Amino acid sequence: MTIEFDNNLPIYLQIMNYIKREIITGKLQPGDKIPSVRELASELQINPNTVQRTFQELEREEIVETRRGLGRYVTSEGSKIMTIKKEMAGELIDNFIRGMRELGFRNEDILSIVAEAVNDKSRESR
Amino acid sequence: MTIEFDNNLPIYLQIMNYIKREIITGKLQPGDKIPSVRELASELQINPNTVQRTFQELEREEIVETRRGLGRYVTSEGSKIMTIKKEMAGELIDNFIRGMRELGFRNEDILSIVAEAVNDKSRESR
Amino acid sequence: MTIEFDNNLPIYLQIMNYIKREIITGKLQPGDKIPSVRELASELQINPNTVQRTFQELEREEIVETRRGLGRYVTSEGSKIMTIKKEMAGELIDNFIRGMRELGFRNEDILSIVAEAVNDKSRESR
Amino acid sequence: MTIEFDNNLPIYLQIMNYIKREIITGKLQPGDKIPSVRELASELQINPNTVQRTFQELEREEIVETRRGLGRYVTSEGSKIMTIKKEMAGELIDNFIRGMRELGFRNEDILSIVAEAVNDKSRESR
DNA sequence: GTGGTCTAGACCACT
DNA sequence: GTGGTCTAGACCACG
Numbered sequence A, B, C, D: 001m002t003i004e005f006d007n008n009l010p011i012y013l014q015i016m017n018y019i020k021r022e023i024i025t026g027k028l029q030p031g032d033k034i035p036s037v038r039e040l041a042s043e044l045q046i047n048p049n050t051v052q053r054t055f056q057e058l059e060r061e062e063i064v065e066t067r068r069g070l071g072r073y074v075t076s077e078g079s080k081i082m083t084i085k086k087e088m089a090g091e092l093i094d095n096f097i098r099g100m101r102e103l104g105f106r107n108e109d110i111l112s113i114v115a116e117a118v119n120d121k122s123r124e125s126r
Numbered sequence E: 001g002t003g004g005t006c007t008a009g010a011c012c013a014c015t
Numbered sequence F: 001g002t003g004g005t006c007t008a009g010a011c012c013a014c015g
Helices: A011-024 A037-044 A048-060 A078-102 A107-123 B011-024 B037-044 B048-060 B079-102 B107-123 C011-024 C037-044 C048-060 C078-102 C107-123 D011-024 D037-044 D048-060 D079-102 D107-123
Strands: A064-067 A071-074 B064-067 B071-074 C064-067 C071-074 D064-067 D071-074
Touching (some): A107 B107, C078 D079, C078 D107
Antiparallel strands (some): C064 C071
């Protein structure tokens, strides 16, 4: 596991997003154990405090839960996962459409631009 | 002119975006004078230094130019405007599509979601 | 007469330098009349105050002198011209050599670089 | 570390130049940590904002990079250093030669003047 | 501890 | 009037 950090976004948010994506795409399943703070910190070469903060936030969002003395686990509540996915997608799309409208694009423009981009970029996907 | 400030983004960036949008949508034309630092600061109820920062960055992006002792003007190079629009739109769409892909959406999914969202939100547009 | 203004240097200094060069290279001779403030201002499309300032400074440096009711003239004292030339050249060379030394260049380096540059740039001269 | 400030040039530019020279002459190596904003500000007896401005500009020129919460470091890309040196030297020499030409000096004149000045000033160098 | 942003207010050079 | 720079001091997020 490696993450290329983007300097503009707090590291803890980048890790949060990374873990959420792992869950959404099924690489982390509900009930799976996630790495300990120390493990993850040394693996990613970052400060344990930062990892700690990541997990705190994930817990606040009820995506991860602590089992005393056993470690942290992905919430076993499967419905939560779909909720996260919808939330993240909803945010993405809202941002996008609001931004495009502010630039003066109309609905048809937006649709055709997306259509083009989606195909154009299919080469880059793996 | 009023801007509702969003606390998560630096004010100077929000003003930058605001002005870029004014240019893109034609409310500010190439060669137009933009407000002075002091004017805009008092209008927006913010510190002149913050406005100064905004203009400095816009100048670095060659969107605005200073004429000594006279004030600042939108760059008279019309071609710049299309460039800005494309840059801003490109960034929006890249972010969006990358994000959706990371969430596991496929091209068809993305397209249909956008189609739906665009119509759904047409009420809000004016 | 036209000058392309460089935004980093005050306009009045740029005009001063321009006039000094005209004198040094003999295009303006000692005793020649120079244009009036209004003439020069309208020719260069700048504020008369700026031209006024230029002339004031040139007068302070005794390069130009006012003859009441007749206009301004290049000083008739020929020796002054050589002085100006030496001053300007001296400043240029001091700046240059100090700068190069600060960058760690040695005497030999400086000489060879200048030799190269001088030849390299002879194409551009007209 | 002390800098004698020249009143004609903005302080932040003088510090920028100072740091660039430190890097070029090898006193600051790629990857080295540079002083924190507060440190340098108190050392040079200037306002932290001024130092901040300095570093911001150096960062924009990719000479320095920020590691979040850790401090700022000289870019580890060694090639950048030669680029800076060439840029700075190129600017010096361009200014110099253009200036001398404008004063009516010919290539031979320039060369001999430099030769003389370099030797003349060798006393001051160390 | 670090840097990033912002406010308040000042002085200066330039047009 | 304009912008450019600087000081003084504050608050915040991040690691």
